[in-house]
Amino acid sequence: KAGVARCHSTLLTINAGDYIFYTDWAWTSFVVFSISQSTMLVVGAIYYMLFTGVPGTATYYATIMTIYTWVAKGAWFALGYPYDFIVTPVWIPSAMLLDLTYWATRRNKHAAIIIGGTLVGLSLPIFNMINLLLVRDPLEMAFKYPRPTLPPYMTPIEPQVGKFYNSPVALGSGAGAVLSVPIAALGAKLNTWTYRWMAAPPCPRPARRAR
Secondary structure (H helix, E strand, O other), rough: OOOOHHHHHHHOOOOOHHHOOOHHHHHHHHHHHHHHHHHHHHHHHHHHHHHHOOHHHHHHHHHHHHHHHHHHHHHHHHOOOOOOOOOOOOOOHHHHHHHHHHHOOOHHHHHHHHHHHHHHHHHHHHHHHHHHHOOHHHHHHHHOOOOOOOOOOOOOOOOOOOHHHHOHHHHHHHHHHHHHHHHHHHHHHHHHHHHHHOOOOOOOOOOOOOO
């Protein structure tokens, strides 16, 4: 079960580092990817952490997810893309904050949902931007490779610098913090369903009628 969930997590998040391909919509893509990363991480991490009841399980989950992504993105490297451009998103530090919240609140599930979910949503865009700053000359690399072109009516207007809504990290962190809490609650609720499924008695076989 754990392997299936981590594989699906990797498939859903595989392109999160490739926002620079969409050069005209880079910041918009970064915000969308940040929200998807935060929610995808928190739902699986809190599920496994509460299932085991052991702080540290969320970090383990994020580590396995990261390794799966490295392996999957190795295929891009084999196709000739530079491996440092196909960026692996940073999940581990945010998962560590979730574990730390669970541990510091003496395994309080509701604190993990509210505080831990908020911390994951706030932190992941920040960690991911730090990660992306390490990419080698990203704009130049983006233009070296084919990318989708946009029709003229979708070409964005040059934004005014310095506004809050033009800051991808601030917007991604704000939206991620709000959305990660209910998604964390969903991950916690999945445990209830799992326990019920595990405790369900087997379906009785119908009695065979005597001939």
